[in-house]
Amino acid sequence: MTPPRRPAARRRTAVLRREAVLATVPVAVAALLAAAGPAAAGTTGSAGVGDPYFPFEGNGGYHVRHYGLTLRYDTASRHLDATAVLTARATQRLTRFDLDLKGLKVTRLTVDGTTAGFRRDGQELVVTPRRALRKGQEFRVKVTYNGTPKPVTDPDGSVDGWIPTDDGAFVAGEPQGSMTWFPANNHPKDKSSYDFTITVPEGRTAVANGVFLGQRTAHGHTTFRWRQTEPMAAYLATATVGKFKVEQYTTRDGIQVYNAVDPREASAAAPVLRKLPSVLEWESRLFGPYPFRAAGSIVDRAPNVGFALETQGRPEYDSAPDLSTLVHENAHQWFGDSVSLTAWKDIWLNEGFATYAEWLYSEQHGGDSAQKTFDKLYAKPAGDDLWAFPAGDPGSGADIFGTPVYARGAMVLHELRKAVGDRTFYRILRTWAAGHRGGHGTTAQFVRLAERESGKDLDGLFHTWLYTKGKPAEE
Missing domain, CATH: 1.10.390.10 (Neutral Protease Domain 2)
Incomplete structure (x- = not known):
């Protein structure tokens, strides 16, 4: 993420919501929560990984190997209909486990094809499978859900997650926001591969992470497919939607580039985006080979956001970036995206x-x-x-x-x-x-x-x- 453009630490000060207050739990309390994590929880996966700054972020007892996200977003009503399929492995015996999901209505949930019990507890989606999961067992969780996604307020008063724009949504999840649009093990300690299938009204473009697999238009809607094979933390996922001019090419190093630019930002963004291949080459000489198959940029017009984010393989900008911002966000592909935090x-x-x-x-x-x-x-x-x-x-x-x-x-x-x-x-x-x-x-x-x-x-x-x-x- 780029440093703030406004005087405050990230942007403005605001009254914190309950989640933000919880996120500032003293370190001593967070340590106790960590101690009650997977090893001490018996057959119940912990409701957080015990991060001192965000103790309720992430979940214990399992690792998600892959997310399959199928999204349908109506830009007029701002309504999302979605299905998430999580392929996971239990790291302990589980009779119950949590997912992070905020503000959306779950209509059905299955574990390995069998209907499972679930309840909501703040940002936690608490899942009780019909049969206990063995330690080491691979399992699949399918969650069907819908609603109007809204951003989450962070401890500094700023927002992240699914942020509506005048033509779609700017989707940027650092540090907490992925839970506003898909159920996740939402902490950088858990990294996964992803498939995205995103349907939007014809004339809109949906941009996610990884390699672009194609698009198809029928009955007034266009479906876009993306695949992120390299491990990715949930906060780095995006599904940004808007009216974009799209540019695609392959660099001489074989990196597939996909740039999506709001036409209102195209003139200002063009001189900077032309430098992307040379910036990636320069950073590769300093830091080693570029760590992903795909690169690019999402340049939106999102005046209420106030930041850019290093969404994996394809940083997104709330307006046309300057060259320093382009360098910064792409350096994150090595430092932050490929090499991720544990706390x-x-x-x-x-x-x-x-x-x-x-x-x-x-x-x-x-x-x-x-x-x-x-x-x-x-x-x-x-x-x-x-x-x-x-x-x-x-x-x-x-x-x-x-x-x-x-x-x-x-x-x-x-x-x-x-x-x-x-x-x-x-x-x-x-x-x-x-x-x-x-x-x-x-x-x-x-x-x-x-x-x-x-x-x-x-x-x-x-x-x-x-x-x-x-x-x-x-x-």
Whole structure:
């Protein structure tokens, strides 16, 4: 996600809904919830994975291997009719398990073809299969549901999820919003493949993740099919709908590009989107091979959103992006999408890395050097928002999109680069992306990698720049 364009941490302040209040449960309480997770829950899958910032996000007791999502969206009434088929594996014996789904009406639910019991509890869809699931058992959950999807309010007062627009919907799920349009194991720890079949009124385009498989128009509606084979966290899924101009091509590296642009943004977006192949080539030289089969952009006109998001393989923008934003969101394809978080506390691994990619691009394309950018930031007074909290521990879900996560997160990497030298620094980035490709990474793992590759003790550097409160002293 790009840093905010408005003064507040991500956008405006607002009265938080119940879900946002729950998401700011103190860390001590979250730890207790984590302790009551799958291992302690007996035959009941936990209602959350125990993330300190979003303790009710995700679910315990199973892993979703694949989502098959069939959606039909009416842009006039904003009504969604949908079916989700989840192919999963039980990681413990289960007599009951949860899915995350907010605000939509479930009309039928089956487990392995047999009708199962279900009830709603806030954002939880609590499922009781007819027969207990064995540990290690593969099973399929089919959920039929409908309603008018609405975005969720986050702890910082902003919204994400299914966000209506004047011609469709801008669908961006970080950090919680995927549950507003499909039942999910909604935490980055659980990654899956996806198939999307999306039907919309003729004249509208539906854009999702992965490779475009084709479209068919009949009886006034068009159905679009997409397939995302590489593992993806639920918050990175999209099904954005609107009136779009579409451009398709294949890069010389064999990456299938699909750009969908609102005609009202086309003129402003065109010069930037033309640079996408060269940006991907440049990032591939720095970070290693592009991690997915497909790339592209979704450029919508969504003035009430206020951010862009690194939806996997195809970042989406609420308006025509500038070049720095394009670089940032596509750097996330390595850092955040391919290599995902295990806890939201570590979000600097996403945003600090993507922000530093902007600095490097500027440095190598005739703009300010990374050192100059660093110096401008360091000159900010101790009371500036930049120093409000440590990048490696924002302290709550309300601050995960705050300035320190982005800018101070990038400063951490610049300090690392100065400490180990360019050759070792870029080797660390490439090794990180390759070693965790399609999986997950933690800050502790990154620190160990940096020390191993450099042969240096870097504890002091990371403690000072990543975890120390306030403005670090000059050395």
